[in-house]
Amino acid sequence: MATYTLKSIGKSVDYMTIVRELEDGYVVRIVRDRDGYSDVTTDYLSKPLFDSCVRTGYITKVQENPAVTA
Numbered sequence: 001m002a003t004y005t006l007k008s009i010g011k012s013v014d015y016m017t018i019v020r021e022l023e024d025g026y027v028v029r030i031v032r033d034r035d036g037y038s039d040v041t042t043d044y045l046s047k048p049l050f051d052s053c054v055r056t057g058y059i060t061k062v063q064e065n066p067a068v069t070a
Helices: 047-056
Strands: 003-006 014-021 025-034 037-046 059-061
Touching: 025 047, 037 047, 047 059
Parallel strands: none
Antiparallel strands: 003 014, 003 059, 014 025, 025 037
C-alpha cells in the first residue's frame, strides 16, 4: 500500500493510503488532522483523477525508508 501526503492549508499534515486497487480506480483511506484529532474517511478515487492529482502536486508519494539493519 502506497502512502501520499495531501496538499493542505496551514500546518496540518494530511495523508492518504491506497487500500485497494480496482480496475478503474483506487479505494483510499484519507486521514486529516483536525485540531488535534484525526478525521478518517474511506473513499473511491478514479485513476484519471488520481493521475491528475499526482501531476498537479496535490498529492505526493511518501518515500519509504529502507530497513535499518543492526
